[in-house]
Amino acid sequence: MLFNSYIFVFLFFPLVVAGYYWLHHLRLQKAALGYLVAMSMVFYGYNSIRYLMMLVISIMVNYLLVRMMDKAESKTRKKLCLTAGIAYNIGILFYFKYFDFFIENVNAALRTDYPFLRLALPLGISFYTFQQLSYVIDSYRGDCERYSLLEYAAYVSFFPQLIAGPIVYHDELIPQFRARENHCIRYENLCKGIYAFALGMAKKVLVADTLSKVVTSGYANVDELNSISTILVMLCYSLQIYFDFSGYCDMAYGIGYMFNVELPVNFNSPYKAASVREFWDRWHMTLTRFFTKYVYIPLGGSRKGTVRTYVNVMIVFLVSGIWHGANWTFILWGVVNGLGNLYDRLFDRTLQKISRVLRAAVTFAFCTVAWSMFRAESVGQGLQMIGNLIDCGDGKLYAEIAENFNQIIEVRLLGRMGLQPLIQACPWFMLAVFVFLLILACLGLRNTQEKVHDGRYGVRRIAVIVVLLLWSILSLSEVSEFLYFNF
Numbered sequence: 001m002l003f004n005s006y007i008f009v010f011l012f013f014p015l016v017v018a019g020y021y022w023l024h025h026l027r028l029q030k031a032a033l034g035y036l037v038a039m040s041m042v043f044y045g046y047n048s049i050r051y052l053m054m055l056v057i058s059i060m061v062n063y064l065l066v067r068m069m070d071k072a073e074s075k076t077r078k079k080l081c082l083t084a085g086i087a088y089n090i091g092i093l094f095y096f097k098y099f100d101f102f103i104e105n106v107n108a109a110l111r112t113d114y115p116f117l118r119l120a121l122p123l124g125i126s127f128y129t130f131q132q133l134s135y136v137i138d139s140y141r142g143d144c145e146r147y148s149l150l151e152y153a154a155y156v157s158f159f160p161q162l163i164a165g166p167i168v169y170h171d172e173l174i175p176q177f178r179a180r181e182n183h184c185i186r187y188e189n190l191c192k193g194i195y196a197f198a199l200g201m202a203k204k205v206l207v208a209d210t211l212s213k214v215v216t217s218g219y220a221n222v223d224e225l226n227s228i229s230t231i232l233v234m235l236c237y238s239l240q241i242y243f244d245f246s247g248y249c250d251m252a253y254g255i256g257y258m259f260n261v262e263l264p265v266n267f268n269s270p271y272k273a274a275s276v277r278e279f280w281d282r283w284h285m286t287l288t289r290f291f292t293k294y295v296y297i298p299l300g301g302s303r304k305g306t307v308r309t310y311v312n313v314m315i316v317f318l319v320s321g322i323w324h325g326a327n328w329t330f331i332l333w334g335v336v337n338g339l340g341n342l343y344d345r346l347f348d349r350t351l352q353k354i355s356r357v358l359r360a361a362v363t364f365a366f367c368t369v370a371w372s373m374f375r376a377e378s379v380g381q382g383l384q385m386i387g388n389l390i391d392c393g394d395g396k397l398y399a400e401i402a403e404n405f406n407q408i409i410e411v412r413l414l415g416r417m418g419l420q421p422l423i424q425a426c427p428w429f430m431l432a433v434f435v436f437l438l439i440l441a442c443l444g445l446r447n448t449q450e451k452v453h454d455g456r457y458g459v460r461r462i463a464v465i466v467v468l469l470l471w472s473i474l475s476l477s478e479v480s481e482f483l484y485f486n487f
Contacts, residue, residue, distance in 0.1 A: 001046040003197075003251045004204050004476060012043065016159075017258060024183040033154050033177060036259075040159040044123070051122040054092075055157065061088055062132040063152050066139045070146060078140060085136035089129045097121055101326030124163035126323060128156055130290055135170050137294060144170050151177065160255040164248050164484040166266035166286035173261065182260035192452045193257030198465045199448050200250025201472040204482065207438065208244035209475075211236045213404045214431065219375060221400065222384050229401060230388035232428075232435065237375045238368040239438050241483055242271065245284070248482045250448045257452075265449055271367070271442040274359040275351065276340035279367060287323075291316045310345070314338045324374070329382055333374045340366055360443070402427035405434070 023032035045052030218233030321334020376382030
């Protein structure tokens with residue numbers, strides 16, 4: 001089930017909120033938490049009962065392993081449970097996400113013909129697998145208390161963060177479920193939640209889905225793009241993934257608030273970053289901290305000298321690239337970001353002497369070019385896109401890009417309001433203005449967390465919420481998945 005769908009907005013979510021608080025009102029705390037778990041399972045299993053069963057089995061296996069670890073009388077047995085937990089979670093992830101990629105490369109290297117499984121990737125498997133890995137590892141380290149099966153199931157399956165994050169730790173979520181002050185409607189949190197949800201839905205439906213039309217058209221016709229068209233398509237994808245992921249994070253954050261649960265911030269205006277290092281402190285923040293805690297630090301972090309630190313950094317970014325998908329494009333994207341991070345570390349003192357504005361512009365350009373490889377279907381296509389940057393061609397925009405953008409209802413409405421002669425004379429004008437305004441918004445406006453926490457909910461803000469929700473809901477004729485569902 002998708003946040004940006006009629007069934008979620010008008011049926012599922014009202015039923016969850018009403019039932020959850022009604023059961024708490026009756027002082028049936030366990031029943032309320034059980035109801036939340038059950039509805040989260042409905043949310044996840046809406047499109048596939050098979051993958052729902054996988055989630056349930058994963059929860060049961062990991063919980064059982066941790067209980068066995070708690071009862072183990074020797075360190076050897078605890079290590080055995082830890083090894084089994086890591087092997088199970090990584091094994092499931094490898095089987096569904098990377099097996100065919102592995103077979104493809106084995107066949108190419110050894111000239112064999114092993115068959116592919118061609119399995120569909122279960123939604124959110126990377127996210128809920130990492131959450132459970134963190135629980136298993138923390139249990140082995142003695143860093144978490146014993147939770148009931150119901151609490152653990154709620155932690156893993158809580159639907160706002162189940163499919164695309166943030167990656168939440170057990171001690172961030174379960175205590176909030178337990179807190180009695182969170183068992184009744186708190187209208188301040190309700191206002192925050194609705195506002196964040198409205199902003200997130202507008203980002204997804206009105207911005208990201210609009211840009212996807214340009215991006216899809218561009219990547220389907222890479223051979224036809226000159227440098228100007230390529231730059232525009234790259235910018236559109238850079239903005240698409242920004243507003244798509246930011247929109248999901250805002251909606252998840254808002255839904256959590258409506259349950260009096262504050263999810264960890266996962267997105268903090270990353271295009272304001274003045275270096276690649278800072279970008280990764282702002283983009284998918286919970287994934288970065290996961291890799292820092294469970295990969296970078298165990299490898300030695302920065303405690304074993306400069307060379308070892310750089311090797312550890314590259315390992316983390318390589319793992320990050322692999323985590324995002326089973327394709328060499330993701331691996332290359334991870335390596336490129338790792339090299340960018342090392343460059344920042346090597347020349348940090350020199351770079352600090354350059355104005356922040358210039359450094360931010362260079363970082364945005366770097367990320368945009370790197371995203372083009374991330375979006376490409378193959379390394380060859382990604383390199384072709386980058387190569388197109390020096391192909392000036394005839395200087396004209398690829399016509400289909402502008403045509404697709406100008407077909408959206410908002411542009412057609414502007415045409416009827418008197419701008420049609422301008423649109424016909426300069427088909428690319430509206431798209432260029434749209435992209436320019438979005439870049440300014442990314443660089444200059446406050447992010448959702450800053451707006452939500454300022455505490456001002458007067459008539460003006462309420463009007464903005466109503467307009468954004470109505471506009472977004474009326475634009476839901478073409479429901480699309482969030483990009484990070486694929487990872």
